Amino acid sequence: MSKIKSNTMLELIDATVGKICHDLINPVGTAQMALEQINSGIDSNQALKTCLQQTIDRLEIFRSIFRISANADHAMDLIRKYIENNKLNCTLESPSTAPCLLFFAIQKMSSKSSIAFIKNEIILNQITLREEEIKALEGTYQEISAGTIMPYIAQLSIKKPLQIEQIEEKKWKITII
16 A cells, blocks of 8 residues: 655645646647648648547546546546557556556557556556656655656555566566555
């Protein structure tokens, strides 16, 4: 269980808002560039549609995950839609026990990454986890920030200990114990 020191409500709100804003800046910035290209006579409609859809999808997932009355099944449905729309290399053969953990992992993906969520294990391939993210997942990190809020919330929402093991470089196994 969590050994994270008690933070004030304002610190948690600050970290959560910082994380959401950070994750929305890229697609919104790309949408802005697409609009500028349209104004220059270049057709960027598809890029604009994709960016706006990613922004909407992320906002829906954040809303679903961060609500007090969060519904894990609904959050997983949104995440599955996000995976499909963005053609991510993810295998999901597990019930909806950890949507926040899964979305945290998805946000760490690159074009070479893959995720397999089977039973109580998540295998992350070609993904880098920072030391503070690992500690937040384990419930031992002492500071909450925009960079650690997702693993922190993931660890709290699962309500079970997580074991994080580095299998090889950029390959991780996270087990829900």
